[in-house]
Structures are given as C-alpha cells and as structure tokens.
Amino acid sequence: MSNRKIKDTFIDPRGKEIILYEQTWDIHISGGHPEMIIRYNDLKTTIKDPDHILEGRNPQKEELYVKQMEADDVFVSTRYLNNETITIVTSSYSGADNKSKGTIKWSK
Secondary structure, three states: OOOOOEEEEEEOOOOOEEEEEHHHHHHHHHHHOHHHHHHHHHHHHHHHOOOEEEEOOOOOOEEEEEEEOOOOEEEEEEEEOOOOOEEEEEEEEOOOOOOOOOOEEEEO
16 A cells, blocks of 8 residues: 555546545646646546546556546546556646547446
8 A cells, every 4th residue: 555645536437446646636737737736626527427438558557537528628547556546647638638549448
C-alpha cells in the first residue's frame, strides 16, 4: 500500500474504486494541465459517469475514461498499481491531445 496521501476516491460504473492522490492532483494535473484546476467536478463526473472507458496506452494496465461535457470531452487516464489498486494518472479536456485509439472496454 502506498504512503501517499489520498485526495479523493471514486467508484466507477463497474464498481471499481479509483484513487486520486494529492501529489497527482497538485503536481501533475494542476501543474501540467492547469486548465483542469477549475474542472475538478468534471474529473469526478468523468470517473463516476463516463460515456466510454477505453484501453489506455498500455491496455493491460491503463484505461481512459471519456465524458462529453457541454463544450468538449473530458479525459481521465487511470493505471492499475497492482491487481486491486487503480489510480488516476492525469486528466485534461479535448483542447489537449488525448485521442486514444484504444478499444472501447465499457460504454453507456
């Protein structure tokens, strides 16, 4: 188990718990994608109620959650840390280069 502080946890529509660590939010998402600072609720909605869940860059370990919002799509990338722990890696919206060619794993 990680010693990192948890900022939030979410349950996706498949019943999987997704963890957002404070360090991921503070450094990677807020620092690397500052447009997401005011879109925290969109990140939560994307995990809890995505339109699609796609394979990530590494299909065995990563998934990309996609949610159509009013003006754009919101993306949340997750990674399995082990067989039971899933963590958010990053989040952005369609203004960024987030097109995944991964297979749809789940859809509404």
